[in-house]
Amino acid sequence: DLSAAYLAGLAFWAGLPWALKMPLGHLVDIMWRWKWLLVYLGAGLIGLSMIIMYLVITQTAMMEAIMPVNAWYITSFLLSPCGLVIQDAVADAMSVEAVPRVDAAGEPIPEEQSRALHVTMQTLGRFALISGTVAVAAMNIWMFRGIEAMDASAKAETYATIYLLALSIPVVSVSGVVLAGIQKYR
Numbered sequence: 001d002l003s004a005a006y007l008a009g010l011a012f013w014a015g016l017p018w019a020l021k022m023p024l025g026h027l028v029d030i031m032w033r034w035k036w037l038l039v040y041l042g043a044g045l046i047g048l049s050m051i052i053m054y055l056v057i058t059q060t061a062m063m064e065a066i067m068p069v070n071a072w073y074i075t076s077f078l079l080s081p082c083g084l085v086i087q088d089a090v091a092d093a094m095s096v097e098a099v100p101r102v103d104a105a106g107e108p109i110p111e112e113q114s115r116a117l118h119v120t121m122q123t124l125g126r127f128a129l130i131s132g133t134v135a136v137a138a139m140n141i142w143m144f145r146g147i148e149a150m151d152a153s154a155k156a157e158t159y160a161t162i163y164l165l166a167l168s169i170p171v172v173s174v175s176g177v178v179l180a181g182i183q184k185y186r
Helices: 004-019 021-030 032-058 059-065 069-097 111-143 152-166 166-185
Strands: none
Touching: 004 021, 004 069, 021 032, 021 069, 032 059, 032 069, 032 152, 032 166, 059 069, 069 111, 111 152, 152 166
16 A cells, blocks of 8 residues: 555665665675675575565465564565675676686686686676576566456465565575585585
């Protein structure tokens, strides 16, 4: 029951973390040794946002007993972009680190080849982002097909399923940190 004007104002506040991405990038550089904690923080914020929405849909009475549903929605709406921007800042910084500085023989990689490797890394990152966006859009189109003919409980079940599936985003992020830790250990 939030008004369109209120939602527009809320969208402004949800966009602020993206305006702070540059200072967050500097924070990532300062905390480079602990960047994995920032990935966990970002994943935690995204996951918490999705869990809140899932519970608001499936356990409305329980959530309302703690706080009004509108407040839960606003909290979830603001948490998600905070988590996403933290993870994006870390990913940007890590893409620079992913390119080797020396070849297999231990010799420095020539600047032209290094530049090409960085361009390739950025291209692969953009490709992954675009592919993920297209996959999510296609999945939403498929899941929302015929929703206008569904009753309220079927619609709620569809939304709940989408929020559960969205939990795969922080799982993928955390699995990357775990995999990196395993590789470093080995």
